[in-house]
Amino acid sequence: MPYNLPATRLLMNRLRQVMAEDGDTRFRLDQVVRIIASTMVADVCSIYLRLTDGALLLIATEGLKPEAVSATRLGSNEGLVGLVARRAEPMAIQDAPRHPSFSYRPETGEDPFHAFLGMPILRGGRVLGVLTVQNRTERAYGDDEIDTLQTIAMVLAEIVDRMDPEHMSNGDGTKKERNLASLSGRVLCEGLGYGRAVLHDPVVPAAKFFAADQNLEAQRLKDALRGLKDSIDQMMALDGAALGDDPRDVMETYRLLAHDPSWAEKLREGVRSGLSAEASVDRARREHRARLQSARDPYLRERLNDLEDLDNRLLRVLAGDDGKPQISEERSVLVARRLGPAELLDYANAGLRAILMEEAAVSSHAAIVARALGIPTLGGIEGLTTRVDQGDWVIVDAEKGVLHIRPDDTLYDAYKGRVALRSERQATYAALRGLPAKTKDGTHVSLYLNAGLDLDLDMLDQAGADGVGLFRTEFQFLVSETLPRLNDQVALYKRVLEKADGKRVIFRTVDLGGDKVLPALNLKREENPALGWRSIRFALDHKGLFRRQLRALVRAAGTGPLTVMFPMVTVPSEFFEARDLLMKEVAWSEDQTGKKPSKLEVGVMLETPALAFSLSELAGQADFLSVGTNDLMQFFFAADRMTPSVSDRYDLVSPAALRFLKQVSETCADHSIRMSACGEATASPLSALCFLSLGFHALSMPAGAIGPVKRMVRSVNLGAFREDFLKVLDAPDDAFRNQVLALAADHGVELSDG
Template identity: 45%
Template sequence: MTDLASRPRLLLRRLHQVMAGPGSAQERLDKLTTVIAQNMVAEVCSVYLVRAGEILELFATEGLKKEAVHRTRLRFGEGLVGLVAQRVLPLNVQEASTHPRYAYRPETGEENYHSFLGVPIVRHTKVTGVLVVQNVKPREYSAEEEEALLTVAMVLAELVGSGELVDPAEIANGLNQSGLPLTIQGQKMADGIAMGTAVFHEGRVEVTHFVAEDVEVEKARLIDAFETMRQQIDRMIASPEIGTAGEHREILETFKMFAYDRGWQKRIFESVDAGLTAEAAVERVQQQNRRRMASSTDPYLRERLSDLDDLTNRLLRTLAGRMDGQDLHEPSIILARTMGPAELLDYDRTNLAGIILEEGSSTSHVAILARAMGIPLIGRCRDISEHVQAGDRLILDGDGAQVLVRPSDEICETYSESIAFQHEQAAQFRAERNLPSITRDGVRIQLFINAGLQADMAHLDALGADGVGLFRTEFQFMVSATLPRLEAQQEFYKNVLDVAQGRPVVFRTLDIGGDKAVPFLPREDEENPAMGWRAIRIALERPVLLRYQLRALMAAAAGRTLSIMFPMIADMSEFKAARNIALKELARFERLDIARPAKLEIGTMLEVPSLAWQLDPLLKLVDFVSIGTNDLMQFFFASDRSNPRLTDRYDLLSPPALSFIRMVVKACDRAGVPVTLCGEMGGRPLEAMALIGLGLRRLSISPMTVGPVRRMIRSLNVKQLEDYILDMIDLEDHSLRVKLRDYARDHLIEL
C-alpha cells in the first residue's frame, strides 16, 4: 500500500480509464475492485452499495467469493461495513473478528482475512456505499493509506451517482415526505423483530365542553364511568393470559390500586363541584398530576405518569362512550407517544406484532409487560408520528433498535428470510433440547438459565435446561408501588419453584439501587451508581428488608431445597453479616415450628474483584460461588460497559481476564465448592468454549443462548481444548479471540 501513498495520481488515472471504458456499470465496477486491490497491495477489495431501507449490498469484490455478490447484505450499523455507513467515518481494525460489531458472513469466505479498512462512499453528504480492503496478515493501516482509500471512494461516488448501478428512485423512495431517512433510531425495550401495518394508538379524547350545565348529572356520569373502568381492569386481571402470579400481574394490581385511589377520585369530584364537566374535571386533575410528577426527581414517579395517563384516557373514553382498543385485522405495529400497561392488554394479541413508543424506558410497566408477553417494543423514537401514516408498512428491528418506514418489497423479503431463518434455527434447537450437554470426550456441562420474570420459567422445559442458575428477584419490587406484601412474595417464589419441578433454582437476593429504583426507598443521585449504594450494601443497612425477603423465600421453599446468593459482595465481612441474617431467620422458623426448607444453601456472587483475594477463608463458609461476569469484567477493566466508546477497548477473551477466571475456578475446585458462571459471556459459543477450557462445568446463561451453546458443547473435546488454552493464557496478547476462533475452525467446533 505504500505505492498508493507515493503514486496517487497514477491510480486515479487508471480508475478514470476504467470508468470511461467499455462495458456495463457492473463490469466496470468489477474491474475497479481489481485495480484498487492491486494498487493497494490488498488481498481483498469490496464495494457495498446502499439499497432502499439502508441496506448495504455487496456489489463487487476482488478476493471474496464471487457467489456472495448481490447476495450478502448488511443493515446500517450491522457488522463492520454497517458501522462505517452508520458513523460515516473510516474504520481501521487490525483484527476484524475481535471487534464487537464483527458479523461473520460464511458465504463470503472472509474468515481468512484479519485486517480491515473500510471508508464511506459519500455523494452530496449522503452515504451511498462502503469501500473495503482486507489483508490476510493482521496489520494496522497507516494514516496515509486511509487517506488514499478515502480519495478512491470519492471517485467511486461518481460512478454510483450515475444511477447505472442503483436506481436513484429506489433510494428516494426510502425517504418519507419530509425528506428524513427511512430508518428511525430508538431504544430496544423488548427483544424481537416484527413486520406489520402502522396503527396509531388512540390515547386521548379531546375535551370540548368544559362548563357543567347540571353538576349532579356530571357526578352521576362520573360514578358510572369509574365503575365501568374498574370492571374493565378487574376483567384484565382475571384474564387467563395474565395467570395467577407474576410481575406482570403485580403491575396490573398496582394499576388497579391507582384506579381505586380515593384521593384521585375525590379531586375529580371536587372539580365537578367547582362547575366543570366530568371530562374537564378528569383532564384538570391529570394536568395537576403531570405537573407534580414530571418535576419529581424520583424516576419511579416519573415512570408512573404513563399509568396515570392510561387511567385518565380510559376514564375519558368511558365518558365518551368509546370502546377500548382497536380491532386488528392483520399483523399490526402500534405507535403511541406513551402507553400504560392496561392499554396494551386492550389489543387482540393475535395480530399485535409490535409496539413503538415516542417516549418510555426499559423499566416502564408497559415495557416489562411486553417482555413478559413476548411482544417486541422499541421506545424513544422521537417524533416518529410525524413521519408515519396509518396503514404504512413498518419493520420493527429490535436487534438494531430501529424502525424501517415503508420498506420496499425487497427489504421486506430480506427481513422475512432473516426471521424465517431465526425461527428455523430456534426450531432446530428446540428439537435438540433433550440431547445431553456432553462433550465428545464425555464431559458433562450443566446449562442453567438466567431468569427474572415468571414468564422466563417456561424456558426450562422448552430448552431442556438443567435449572435456573440466577433468578433476579428485584423485578417484583420495581413494579410495585409499595413494598410487596410478604404473602405476595411467598406466592411468587412458590410458583417459581413449582414450575421448576425439582430442578435447582438459585435466588439472588435484592439487587436494587443504582439504576434499579424502587418506590419505597429514597434515592439520591450518584456519580457512579454501579459502584454506589446498591445490592448487599442496602440490605445490610436496611436488614429488615433482607429479613422480609428471606422469610418469604423460606416459607415458599417449605420441604424443598432453597438456594440463595448475595450480590455485590466486596468483602468477606459482608457475606458473614448477610449469612448470619439468613441463619437467624431459619432458626426463627425452627423455633416457631413453621414449615421450612428441607435444606438451605447459601452462596455468593463473585462480581467484585477484591473478593477473589479472600477466597480461601470464604470457601469454608459458602455452599457455592457464582461468577457474575457482567459486573465483574467492568470492574476488572475499570470500563463502563454502557459506554459505547469503550465497547471495543477491552476483550473478555484477553489473557488477564481468562487467567483471573481460571484462578477462581481452581480455588473452588480445590475446596470442593461448586462454581457457576452467570452472565452474557457464557452465552456466546466462543466465550463459552474458552470458559469450559478454563475448567468451568456449570454455565447460567440467557435462555435464547442455550441452544447454540449446547450445540457447541457437543462438538468439542475438552481435554484437547484445556491443553491448548492453558498454554495460551500466559501470552501477552491483547486478545486470544482470533486464536480461539481458528482453533474452533480447525477442530470442527460448531460456533
Template identity: 50%
Template sequence: MMPAGGAMTRGPRILLRQIREALGGAGAGATPAQDRLNMVVRIIARSMVAEVCSIYLRRGSGELELFATEGLNPDAVHNTRLRPGEGLVGEVARMAQPISLSDAPSHPSFSYRPETGEDPYHAFLGAPLLRGGRAIGVLVVQNRTERRYDEEEVEDIQTIAMVLSETVSSGELLALDELRDVELAPHRPERLKGQKFSDGLAFGHVVLHEAPLPPEKLLSEDPAMEEARLKLALATLKTGLDVMLDKGQGLAGPSFEVLETYRMFADDRGWNRSLEEAVRNGLTAEAAVDRVRNEHRARFAQARDPYIRERLHDFEDLANRLLRVLAGDKPGERELPDDAILVARNLGPADLLEYPRDKLKGLLLEEGSAASHAAIVARALQIPCVGRLMGLRDRLSEGDMVIADGETGETYLRPRPDMLEAVQSRMAVREQRQAEFAQLRDVPAVTLDGQRITVLTNAGLAVDLENMAETGAEGIGLFRTEFQFMVSDELPRLNAQTALYKLVLDAAGDKPVTFRTLDIGGDKVLPYLEAEREENPALGRRAIRLGLDRPSLLRMQLRALLAAGAGRELRVMFPMIATVDEFRAARELVDIECAWAKRRGRALPALLRVGAMVECPSLLWHLDALLPLTDFVSIGTNDLFQYMYAADRTNPLVSDRYDPLSPPTLRALQSIQKACADTGTPVSICGELAGRPLEAFALIVLGFTRLSAPAGGVGPVKRMILSADLSAARRGMANLLNLSTGSVRNEIESLARKLNVAV
C-alpha cells in the same frame, strides 16, 4: 391595527370552533384543498383583527412553502418557498418558538420576497406548527402599524397553531393525498444504529408508549371544567411527589436528584402558567399538557449542552406523569395492532408487562442498557429489543412501519419493500434454526469428547417457567426474586411471596431451582421502601447489604422460601457478597428462620442448600475462607466484570470499553473454577455471558460445567456444546490467557472456527 386584547375578544376556543364549522366535512374532499386553506386563513385574520394571515408548510426538501394567505399576493401561494432557516418564517421554524416583532423589515433575519407584496406590513407574529417536537410549518399574522403583540396574543396564536398542526397531520383539514410532499412527519426510510438489548428480528407498526392525543380530544366545551381538572391533576401529582420526598416513602425514579427536579418543575410558575393559559384558551387539560411538552421538546432539542437536554427528559417525564393522572388508564387497556413495535424513551418492567404478549413483537428504546430491567424482561419474553436510539421518537409517528433488528442493534424506519423482504428471509432462517434447537430440547448437552455440561436457565417471571419446558433447560440456575417486588405497588406480603416460590418449584418439578434473595438498590429502587440518597448507588447499600441492614425484610423472604420448599430441595443464594462475614451473617438468618419454623412444628425443606454469588472482586482473594462455608457458589459475571473494570455496565459511555473475553477476566474465572474444584464446591455461571455461544465456549474450555443462560440462549449454547471437543480446545486456549492484548475475542473465535464449533 390590532387592538390590545382584540385578537381573542371571543376566545380562541370560539375561533377554532368557527374553523371546524366552516370546514364541515372538508376532510372528505367536498371542497378543494386550496379553498379550505383559504377559508382557514380568512377566519383567523378576521378573528385576530390582522391584515395578513399566512400558513407555511414544510416540504420534504425542508423548504417552507406558502400554502395559503389572506392579505399577501395570492399569486405567491405555492410559488414562495423559503430555504431551511431563511427569513423570519424560517427562524420561527428553526427555533421552534414564536417570534413577535413590531418592525419586521428591520430585523437581520428578514428576507424580502417581492412576489408576496408584504412591503407595507411591519408588525409580525409567527408561531410554529409543532408535531412530535418538530416544526412542520409556521402560522403568521401581520399588521401595517408598528406594534408589539402582547403576551395573550402570542399565547392565542400558539393555541391555534397547535390545533392546526394536529388537524393538518390527521388529514382533517387537508386530505393526506393532497399533502404527499409535505413533511408532516419524517417519511423517508432511515436507519438508526443503537445497541442490541434482546436478540431477534421483528417488523410491524409503531405504537408510542406515550400515545398521541386524537384531534377530537383537543378542544374543550367547558374551559372552567378543564381548568378544574388540570388543577386537581396538578395537586395530585405534587402530593404524590411530596409523599415520596418528605415522608420518606422511598424513590420512584433512578435517583433522588431526579425526583427533586420533578418536584421543582411541578412548582415552576412558567410551566403551570403555560398549562393554565392553554386550558383557558379552549384546550382540554390533556391537550394543554401535550402542547407545552411539544414546545419544550422543540426548544430543548436545539441545545447542545447535555445537561440542558437532560432537563428536557425531566420535563417530559413530568408531563407523562401528569397525563397518566388525568387519564387514569394503563398501557394494557390500549388497542394495539397485531404486529406492534413499542417505542419509548425508557420503560420499567411493570410498564412492559402490561402490554399483551401476543401482540407485542418488538421494543425500541431511546435510552436504557442491556442490563436494564426492560431489557431483561424483553429477553425473558423473547421480544427483540434495540436501545440507545437517540432521537427515535421524533423520527416516528404512530403507525409507521419499522424493523427491530436485535441481531445487529439497528432499526429501520419506514423501510423499503426490499428491506422488508430481506428481513422476512432472515426471520425464516431464524425460524428454521429455532426448529433445530427444538429438536435438541431433550438431547443431553455432552461434548464430542464426553464432557457433560448442565445447561440451566435464568428466570424471574411466570413466563420463564414456560420457557424452561420449551427450551429443554435442566432447571433454573438463577431466579430473580426482585421482579415480584419491582412490578408491585406495595411490598409483597408473606403469603404472596410463598405462593410465587411454590409455583416456581411446582413448575420445575424434579429440576433444581436456585432462588437469589432480593437484589434491590443501586438502579433497582422500590417506590414503597425508604431509601437514602447515595452518590454512587451501584456501589452503595444494595442486595445483601440492604438485606442485612433491613433483616426483617430478608427474614420474611427467607420464611417464604422455607415454607414453599417444605419437603423438597431448596437452593437459596445471597447476592453481592463482598466479605466472608456478610455470608456468615446471612446464613445465620437462615438458621434463625429454620429454628423459628421448627418451634412451631412447620415442615422444612428435605434438603437445604445455601450459596453465595461471586460478583465482588474482593472474594477472589478470600475464596479459601468462603468456600468451606457454602454449599455452592454462582458467578455473576455482569457485576463481577463491571467492578473489575470500574465501568458501570448500565452506562453506555463506558460499558463497552472492556471485553469480557479478555485475559484479566478469563484468568479471574479460571482462578474461581480451580478453587472450587480443589474444595469440591459446585460452581455455576449465571451472568449473560453464559447465554452467548462464543463466550460459553470459552467458559466450558476453562472447566465450567454448569451454565445458566437466558431462555433464548439455551438452544444456541447447547448446539455449541454438542459440537465442541474440549480436549483440543484447551490446548488452543492455554496460551491465550497470557497475551498482553485487551481482548482475545478474535483469537477464541478463530479457535472455535478451526475446531468447527457452532458459535
C-alpha cells in the same frame, strides 16, 4: 380589537369549524392564516413547511405576496424563520429588520413589517415547520398571544405532517406518502417481527382538539384531575412497616407534582381558551417533551419525565377505556417511549409481534420482562416516537438491531426469507432439547435458565434447561404498586418450585436500587446509583423487608431443598451477615412449624472486583459462587451498562476480562468453591465457549440462548480447544475476538453468532 380571552375563544371556534369542513389542504391552510391574522390583529400570518433537507418552504400566507407561496424557500440557517426552526422554541421580536439573523426576501413584499412572532410547529419533538405573524409597527407580543399561537401550531402539526410540498403549487395538497425509514436500536429480546404500530402513549386526534361545550370540558378536566390525585394518593398508602422511618422522597415529589396548582391552572387556562380537556393536557405534554429534548441536567430531566408521565396518566383518565392502546387481532407492534415492567406485563397475552422502546437498556427490568415474554424487542431507538405513526407497518429485526418503518416489498421479501431461516435454526435447537450438554471429550456442562417471573418457568422443559440458575426475586417488587406481602411471596416461590419439578432453583435475594427502582423504596436521589445504596447493602439496611423475604423462601421450601444466593457482595462480612439472617429464619421456622429445608445451599454472587480478592475467606463458608457478568463487567471496565455510548465499548471476550475470570476460576479451584456464571454474556455461544475454557461448567442464560449454546457445547473437544485458547490468551494480538473466532473455526466449533 384588543387581544383578550373572548378573542381567543373566537379564534378557537373558527379554527374548529375549519378543521371540521371538507376541502383540500391548501384551501384549509389559506383559511387558517386569514383567521389568525384577523383575530390577532396581525398584518401578516404565514406557514412554512420544513423539507427533508431542512429548508423551509412558504406554503400559505395572508399579507405577503400570493405569488411567493411555494416559491420562497429559506435555507435551514436562513432568517428568523430558520432560527425558530433550529431552536425549536418561540421567538418574539419587536423590530425584526434589526435582528442579526434577519434575511430580506424581496419576492415576499415584507419590506414594511417590523414586529415578528415565530412559533415552531412540533410533533413529538420534531420540527415540521414554522408559523409566523408580523405587524407593520414595532410591538411586544404578550404571553397570551404566544400561548394561543402555540396551541394553533399544535393543531397545524396534524395537517402539516402529512403534506407533500411537490403538490402545493397547484393547490392539490395531496397527502404525503411517508417514505421508508430505518432506525438502529439495541436488541433486548432476539427475534423477528412484522406488524402495524400501536402507540402506547395516549394520542389526541385533531378532531378532539376543540371544546364544543366549554363548561362540560372544564368539569371533565376537574373530575379527571381529582381521579388522578386520588390514584396517586392510593399509591402512597403503602404498607410501610418494612421501610423504617426513611422518607419516600421520590413518590412524595411525584405526588406534589400532581397536586401542583400551577400545572392544573395551566390546563384550566387551555380549556378556557377553547381547547378540549385532552388538547389542553396534550399542549402541556408537548411543552414538557420539548423542554426534555434540550435539558441536560439529570435532575431536571427526571422531573420533566415525571411531568410527562403525569400528562399521560391524566390523558388515560380522561379517555377511560378508549385511552387504552387498541391491540388488534392482526399483527400489532407496541411502540413506547419507555415501559415499566408492570405496564409490559399488561400486554403479556395480547399477541404482540414485537415491542419497540425509545428508552431502554439491555439489562433494564423492562428488557428482562420482554425476554420472559419471548417477544422480539428493540430498545434505545433514538427518535422512535417522532418517526412512527399509529398504524405504520414496521419490520422489527431484533437479530441485527434494526427497525424498518413503512418497508417496501423488497424489504418485506427479505424479511420473509429471514423468518424461514430462523425457523430452520429453531427446529435444529429443538432437536437437541432431550440431548445432554456434553462436549466431544466427555465434559458435562449444566445449562440453567435465567428467570424472574413464574411464567419464565414455562420455558424450562421447552428449552431443555437443567434448572434455574438465577431467579430474580426483585421482579415481584418491581411489577407491583405496593410491597408484596409475606403470603404473596410464599405463593410465588412455591409456584416456582412446583414448576421446576425437582430441578435446582437458585433464588437471588432482592436486588433493588441502581437501575431497579421501586418508587416506595427509592429514598434518595444518587449521582451514581449503580455504585450506590443498592442490592445487599440496601437489604441489610432494611432488615425488616429482607427477613420477610428470607422467611418466605424458607416457608415456601418447606421440607424440600432450598438454594439462595446474595447479590453484589463486596466484602465477606456482608455475606456472613446475610447468611446469619437466613439461618435465623430457618431456626425460627423449625421452632414454629417443625419444618426446615432438607438441604440448604447458600451462595454468593461475584459482581464486584473487590470480592475476587477475598475468596479465600469464603472457603468452607459459601457453598457456591456465581459470576454475575452484567454488574461485574461494568465495574471491571468502569463503563455504565445503562449508558449506550459506553455500554458496548468494552468486550468480555478480551484479554483483560478473561485473565481476570481465569484468576477467579483458579482461586475457586484452590479453595474447593463450586462456581458458575450468569448474566447476558453467557447467552453468546462465543462467550460461553470462553467460560468453558476457563473452567466454568455451569452457565445460566435466557431460554432462547440454551439451544445455540448447547449446540456449541456438543461440537467442541474442550481439552484440545482449551490448550490452544490459553496460548492465545497469553499472547493476544489487537484483534483478540477474531483470534478466538478463528481458533473456534479451526476446531470445528459450531457458533451461531459472533
